[in-house]
Amino acid sequence: MSDAIKHECGLAFIRLRKSFAHYQQKYGTVMWGLNKMYLLMEKQHNRGQDGAGVAAVKLNVEPGYPFLSRIRSSANQPIADVFRQIGEEYKELQKFNPDISNHAGLMKGHMSFMGEILIGHLRYGTQGKNNAEFCHPFIKRHTIPARNLALAGNFNLVNTEELFEQIGINPGEFQRQSDLAAMLEVIYHYLVKEDEVSPQTMDVANVLRQAVPLFDGGFHVGGVTGSGVGFVFRDAHGIRPSYYYIDDDVVVAASERAAIRTTFNVGENEVKELMPGHALIVSNDGEISIEQIVDSKERKACSFERIYFSRGSDEKIYKERSRLGYNLSKQVLDAINYDLKNTIFSFIPNTAEVAFYGLVKGCDDYLKQIKIDRILSWGNDIDPEKLKEMVSRQVRIEKIAIKDVKMRTFITEDVSRSEMVQHVYDITYGTVRKNEDTLVVIDDSIVRGTTLKESIIRMLARLNPKRIIVVSSSPQIRYPDCYGIDMSKLGDFIAFNAAVELLKERGQDGLLQELYNECVELIKNDQLHTVNVVKKVYKLFTNEEITQKIAQLITPANLTIPVDVIYQTIESLHEACPSNLGDWYFTGNYPTEGGNRVVNKAFMNYMEGKNTRGY
Known part of the structure; x- marks a missing residue:
């Protein structure tokens, strides 16, 4: 993705089912x-680079000895730093x-x-500051073991203020900045409350059934009590991904299927998806149960997980990203008037590479059919040279863009900074026929368009192509997110x-003030949550009109080379990723x-x- 946006956080949960001596022997x-x-x-490092943390709970510890430990780091390499400190001990x-x-022993x-x-967490700071204090897991301590709690997760909540009110807590400055604190x-x-009623047989499922319905957001959360009850739960819409694996030795949960498969060397079908609204609970004596804690609602699993966030090593995600590219091939062929002879295909490194393969395959399938049709039309009159030329035709692909080692701009002057930003990417010279190709x-997607305009388009223009077409494997990103991504x-x-x-x-820009006034009235009536007013901004225009204007906005001043943009459609996105239909970034249909x-508040902030x- 050329425009960097904050990634999802990552959760890792492990419950050992045997004694430590067993693992020593086996x-x-x-x-x-x-x-x-x-x-x-x-294996989930792609999900968090701002910080990491680990919490551990020991079972059956003698009174007076520590049973809950936690370590967190916001170092440059936080995972390595956490385990370095554990190794030092x-x-x-x-x-x-x-x-x-x-x-x-x-x-x-x-x-x-x-x-x-063990609970591990990888943090991308969508809220709060990037220091260790904001890294998960968070913990609550008490002299009674069962009233100790460690919690970590991949989520955002949009009703934290209401949550504090519901339980009668006046939050401090730190708590106000953290969804997890709420x-x-x-x-x-x-x-x-549960421990007060039944201290000997605390029912964590009952605790979650009371707490989770209060949370408005998308979440995949893991926790453990001091008495040794471990749990993982997921939101009712399944917005955030959640997977688990169980065998005789271990219970595992994580944010990505591929991470579990690689770490434990298991097959795809052995790793299960935790269904929306459910919790995986492991009691202190090792009993495992899958409990429904809230009613499951319409599945709205995040489509951005498939487009960009999750690692592409998962076989399903790989196929879906390839399909996203394949689905764009017809639009691209139309745009170039099917002139593959004078067109070069490439991608913005690095995560668009799989979609690129899909796009090329779609164009190649078209070219193969053309070859078949042409050769069949010759009948028995086949010229060897003509045949050789025909079968040797192929889609032209090159690695045009190269992303340099991350450059840090030490200059604060705007003009100088803009000059430096242009060099985030480099190009492969000699790949394009000037004024012909x-x-x-x-x-993957076009979020702000800043890097495209200030770096990529300028860089591609140095090759003097006849025309530049930027293709987005996702639809137009029109609306904010509030379920885990910092957008x-x-x-x-x-x-x-x-x-x-x-x-x-x-x-027609007077419409903006009208919509702002509408938001003010909605606030007065406590109805800001009832409608997405920003939809009215887009309703006046076709997708093509907005796409054409975007192409103009990402074209650097004084550039004479035509620049066009092609976007994935909502329909083809759903066809490629049928299990992840969460598309509110593109449609404004929030779950x-x-x-x-949030979208109305974001609009008011803009105004x-x-x-x-x-x-």
């Missing part, structure tokens, strides 16, 4: 669980007993993170800016009422000139 190391946690987190123990790793007794239940307080509130490049400022979206420009050109409130999040 796998040759008492730290098997910790090793797997490290791998499970690294092990090295210190070895100084006193070099043979300690052969004694499972000693290791559990003396090493803080030798717990049977979620933790709510779950803890019902956890304590059309250059088609595919990107909540309406003025950042080039599609919205294109619509505003069209309003101005046609003398919860909180989404309407008031506020550069702040919409929730």
Whole structure:
């Protein structure tokens, strides 16, 4: 993706089902669980680079000894830093007993993170500051083990203020900045109430059934109590992804199927999806259950997971991304008038590569059919040279764009900074015939269009193609997200800016003030959540009109080479990703009422000139 947006966070949950001595004997190391946690987190590293954290709970610990430990880091390489610190403790123990790793009991007794239940988290900071204090897991401590709680997850909530009100808490400055702080307080509130009623047989499913219906957002959350009950739960719409795997040795949950498969070397069908509105619960004695904690609603799994966020090593995601590209081939062929001889295909590195393969395959399928039809039309009159020329025709592909090592601009002057931004990408010279070839490049999506205009288009223009076509494997991003992705400022979206420009050109920009006034009235009546007023901005224009204006906006001044844009349609997106129909970024059809409130608030912020999040 050329315009960087914040990624999803990643969750890793491990519950060991056997004694540490078992893993020592079977796998040759008492730290098997910790090793797997490290791998499970690294295999989801794409989901978080701002911070990481691990919490561990030990089962059946003697009174007076610590049973809940946590470590967090916001270092440049946070996962490595977390496990380096855990490793340092092990090295210190070895100084006193070099043979300690052969004694499972000693290791559990003396090493803080030798717990049977482990929760790991990778953070991308969509809310709060990027320091260790905001890294998950969060914990609540108490002298009663069952009233200790550690929590981590991949989510955003849009009703945190209401949550604090519902449980009678006046949040501090830190709590106001964290969705997880609100979620933790709510779950803890019902956890304590449950413990007061039945301290010997606490029912965590009952706790979740009271707490989770209060959360407005998308979430995949893992937790553990001090008494050793581990759990993972998912929102009712299945917005955030959630997968799990169970065998005789371990219970695992994570944000990505491929991470579990790779870490534990298991087949696709062995890793299950946790269904929307359900929770995976492991009791302190190891009993496993899948419980429905809220009524499942219409499935709205995030389509951006398939387009961009999740690793493409998952076989289903790979096929879907390839299909996204394939589905665009007809539009592209139409745009180039089926002139494959004078067209070069490429992609914006690195995550658009799979969609690029799909696009090329679609064009290649067309070319193959042309070859068949032409050769058949010759009948028996086949000229060897003509035949050779025909069968040798192929779709022209080149690696045009190269993303340099991440450049950090040390210059703050705007003009100089713009000059530096142009060099984030480099090009492969000698690949394009000047003024003859059309250059088609595919990107995952076009969010702001800034990098396209300031870097990529300028860079491609140096090759002097006849024409540049930018293809987006996703539809136009028109609306903010509030369920995990840091896209909540309406003025950042080039599609919205294109619509505003069209309003101005046609003398209809008074509509913006009318919609702002409508939002003010909705607030007065406590109805801001009932309707998405921003839909009215786009309703006046066709997709093609907005696309054409976007093409103008991403074209650098004084560039004489024509620049066009092609977008995926909503229909072809759904055809390619049939299980992930969450498309509110493109359609404005939010799965919860909180989404309407966020988009309207984002619009009001835009009108008031506020550069702040919409929730």
